[in-house]
Amino acid sequence: MDVMDALGDPVRRRLVELLADGGRSAGDLADAVGAEFGISQPATSRHLRVLREAGVVESRPQGPVRLYSVRPEPLADVERWARDVRRYWEPRLDALATEVARGTRARRLASDDAPGTNDQGRNP
Template sequence: MRAFDILGDPVRRRILELLADGERAAGDVGAVVQEEFGISQPAVSQHLKVLRENGFARVRAEGARRLYAVDPEPLREADVWLEHFRRFWTPHLDALATELARGKRGRRLREQRAADSPEGEEKS
């Protein structure tokens, strides 16, 4: 799957994370990535180019600025490929969700009992 070749690079993954919140100017993306990874502006531009040429990002001009956004289609393709493997983690995540719900329910019941009991009365 070609998508994982592209997503295997931590800089490109971080760029996509930044773009997941919405369209961003290339300069804004570059500033964050340069600070976090200590790479040059031309290196950031190369990563943006790889994302753009492989369909992960779209770019549009707005005056002198270049605005980048995620193109979700290649991510959907990766998601379809990952479907074969979800059986390895889905049951564990479902079990975790059940335990979290039980814990929340238990806390609510304890809080309710504490609120309902008269003050000074020994709580069990």
């Protein structure tokens, strides 16, 4: 499974968010997403395995627990993808905002020039 597929699930995105501040144990992560999403510890473990296999997180044993942490490289790939998509859409959205502003201005000017209105655009 690739990174984008792995991050397509809301539970897995939340796990990555929880790991953004630093490593956490599997049990801590299971408690957090279990309370939030109503899933079991085994279900959380399956989500963590998907993230690990996609290279998004890594785990290491520390005594009796496993600590998980985010690997930054796959997230940098996602960021590059989002930047490329944004680069495509931003000029179009800016142009749309300009057209909306022109339409708003034209309607305001038309209502100000309408017969039976005073200087503030209200009826006398």
